[in-house]
Amino acid sequence: MSVAAADETASAAPAGDGSSGRVPLASALWVLVAGVIGLTAAVTLTIEKIKLLQNPAYVPSCSINPVLSCGSVMVTPQAAAFGFPNPLIGIAAFAVVVVIGVLAIAKVALPQWIWAGLAVGTLLGVVFVHWLIYQSLYVIGALCPYCMVVWAVTIPLFVVTSSVALRPLAGKGSGGIGRFVHQWRWSLVVLWFTALLLLILVRFWDYWSTLI
Numbered sequence: 746m747s748v749a750a751a752d753e754t755a756s757a758a759p760a761g762d763g764s765s766g767r768v769p770l771a772s773a774l775w776v777l778v779a780g781v782i783g784l785t786a787a788v789t790l791t792i793e794k795i796k797l798l799q800n801p802a803y804v805p806s807c808s809i810n811p812v813l814s815c816g817s818v819m820v821t822p823q824a825a826a827f828g829f830p831n832p833l834i835g836i837a838a839f840a841v842v843v844v845i846g847v848l849a850i851a852k853v854a855l856p857q858w859i860w861a862g863l864a865v866g867t868l869l870g871v872v873f874v875h876w877l878i879y880q881s882l883y884v885i886g887a888l889c890p891y892c893m894v895v896w897a898v899t900i901p902l903f904v905v906t907s908s909v910a911l912r913p914l915a916g917k918g919s920g921g922i923g924r925f926v927h928q929w930r931w932s933l934v935v936l937w938f939t940a941l942l943l944l945i946l947v948r949f950w951d952y953w954s955t956l957i
Contacts, residue, residue, distance in 0.1 A: 768849050768860070768909050775905050777846025779898040780839050786894040787835030793891070794819055794830050807890040812949050817887035823880045831877075835895055838870060842902065857913065864910035867903035874899050878941065882948045896941075901934045 768776075793805040797819055807815035818824055824831055845863060848855060874896050881888055908927040926933075946953065 767852050767854050770850070772905050772909055773846060773849035776842060776902065777850055779902040779905075780842030780844075780846050783835060783895055783898045783902075784839035784843055786891045786898075787832040787839055790815075790819075790832035790889075790891045790895075791830060791836065794824075794832065809890065810952075812888055812952050813890050814887045815889040815891060818881065818885055818889040818892065821880075821885050823877065823885065826873075826876075834873075838866065841866075857910070860906060860910040864903070864906045867899065867906050870899045871903045878944075882944060888945070888949075897938075900937055901931075904930045904934050904937075 793807065793815060796803045797805060797816065805815040805819065807813070808817070827834070842863070845855070845859065877892065878896065881892070904926070908930045911922060911926055
């Protein structure tokens with residue numbers, strides 16, 4: 746049986762994951778993978794920021810062209826929205842995600858409030874990420890590739906953790922929000938990414954068109 750099939754079977758079991766506090770393997774794997782990728786990107790951004798502080802002439806490894814330019818983003822006030830570099834938030838947040846992912850894969854029965862808390866935390870992360878997306882597109886006028894990696898894992902992480910947190914609602918009729926989020930979680934992610942890609946394409950079309 747494939748991992749995806751196992752995920753669906755486990756989530757559909759009436760007396761399984763929801764009551765035991767365990768989650769389907771596919772969801773647990775995604776939480777861990779997203780946490781590791783996000784943590785790696787946040788640590789890399791922090792290192793690049795330190796190098797830039799040490800040497801203002803340093804060109805970050807993710808400064809590729811006028812649009813994909815970490816250096817242009819790192820020196821802006823938005824890169825330290827709370828008075829310290831934003832990647833430090835990512836290091837702390839994704840470290841927690843990694844721990845939860847490891848425990849979930851180990852089939853540790855975590856209380857439902859932990860998943861609810863993670864869903865709320867990722868919701869706050871999504872709100873912050875979209876503020877940064879707006880700032881990058883329409884105020885700064887540049888994109889940070891490592892930041893975009895964080896965006897790319899935060900959005901599906903929110904959708905997946907929300908589907909897990911809403912499991913208690915999934916059994917309350919086929920129209921329940923929990924069942925809807927679970928069944929359509931990857932479709933929601935695809936639509937979400939498509940909208941963001943279109944925004945990026947339109948915003949920087951003047952530059953992209955020169956590459957064609």
